[in-house]
Amino acid sequence: MDLLKQYISVRQHSVDICVSLKTEDYVVQPIVDVSPPKWHLGHTTWFFETFILQPNCTNYRVFDPNYNFVFNSYYETVGARLIRTDRGNLSRPSVEDIYVYRKYVDAAMVDFLASTTIEKELQDLFILGLNHEQQHQELLLTDIKYILGHNPLFPSIDIRLEEQEINENESFLSIPEGVYKIGFEGDDFCFDNELNRHKVYLQSYKIQQRLVTNADYLEFIKDGGYEKFQYWHADGWEWVNKNKAKAPLYWYLIDDKWFTYSLDGLQEIRLNQAVCHVNFYEASAFAAWKGMRLPTEAEWEVASAHFQWGQRWEWTNSAYLPYPGFQKAAGAIGEYNGKFMVNQMVLRGGSVATPEGHSRNTYRNFFQPQHRWQFMGIRLAL
Known part of the structure; x- marks a missing residue:
């Protein structure tokens, strides 16, 4: 699979995980270790904007300069950031804003990948970005489960995980x-x-x-x-x-x-x-x-x-x-x-x-x- 197809596939999977969420589900942070789903969607987008597009795409314009503060996770090198405990206080940017941000960055990334020869060092960074998003896809699932699992209604959601039965002896x-x-x-x-x-x-x-x-x-x-x-x-x-x-x-x-x-x-x-x-x-x-x-x-x-x-x-x-x-x-x-x-x-x-x-x-x-x-x-x- 070429880089462009990999990018589109990985980015779409993050959206697919969240497709059954209600708007309110996106903003909850029950404990410090659980981040709101919309923060994951914004942070993984920020990664590509910050480390791929800004340094390498001459004509790229940052979607919103404030997002570096909001979506930087722990990178001291990149500047000040919102402390982790406050991610659940982000009523703005809205969920709708985050999806607009994703589309904006994705469009720029697709143009960049389609029109640029990617040297090995940049390709390695790009592949790291894809794996970084996949890590957050797992965190999305675990955080969504924590958010809904601590709702007293115990709501179900249309996400299926392939659980296997174990029938072997203790060998x-x-x-x-x-x-x-x-x-x-x-x-x-x-x-x-x-x-x-x-x-x-x-x-x-x-x-x-x-x-x-x-x-x-x-x-x-x-x-x-x-x-x-x-x-x-x-x-x-x-x-x-x-x-x-x-x-x-x-x-x-x-x-x-x-x-x-x-x-x-x-x-x-x-x-x-x-x-x-x-x-x-x-x-x-x-x-x-x-x-x-x-x-x-x-x-x-x-x-x-x-x-x-x-x-x-x-x-x-x-x-x-x-x-x-x-x-x-x-x-x-x-x-x-x-x-x-x-x-x-x-x-x-x-x-x-x-x-x-x-x-x-x-x-x-x-x-x-x-x-x-x-x-x-x-x-x-x-």
Whole structure:
């Protein structure tokens, strides 16, 4: 697929995700970590305007100079920005304004791509922009779910995610001791945090061939897992007590039956689906309850060719740190990953919300251990 077709396809998918939203759904920000859908649509548009069109298109006129302040996320190099907690206060620009902005930038991008020879350095930046938008497409889905899942009416929406049933037994794959290579290798796109490919030594280990299911996790709950401090990290136990946690996000006990909110509305839990929306603390506590552990990211990557992945972002027991030889790029693009390499844990794989073609077994997702609004799950190791 050429660059123009890729651009049109990726940009349209963001619009398709939002097609069933009501205007009011676009502006809600229930918590600091969840951004209003219209902000995602504006921010991804700002990325192409700021990093592609302005520096490279001589005749381009910025749609609105104020949008740099409104839609800059965390790029210190690009200037002042609206603080994250205030994104939900943006009654203006309106949803209609955002879609006009998208069409304006898209038209300029289509003209630019159709009439310009794109050199490799600019092409790499353009491909980064597409992958950046795909990351926000997943965030759009998770944020929409959080917004609607905290509406007392539990509304459904016309978005379908391909959930699979898990029917395998709890079998484990044995990986022998040895020196292995991890990290991205090849000429296709990857994020800078996937580089450089390097050797790791691993002791022999076993890793679960399937994900932990709702039925598995329900046993942990029934056995008082949220009341027994011995399974939890100290920070995790503090989180449990502070938040009065009793179950994964979106789980509700109603008349002695467990229900969960999905984009189809409130439904009884399907026991054979992979457990979802658990944070690192919960994943670690469940593993301890089972007498097991979470795999490291190196263990996960080495074994990943031998099991199915992609239904849930899978917590690992690895802190998010740079690989050997990692270097941040100059300028704003260097802020993309490197400055977040502290106080975060790595997740691997992908999820039902990950856009098609956006996942690979070297992809390093990362979140702070208390977060669980993403489609996060558990695979165990021994």
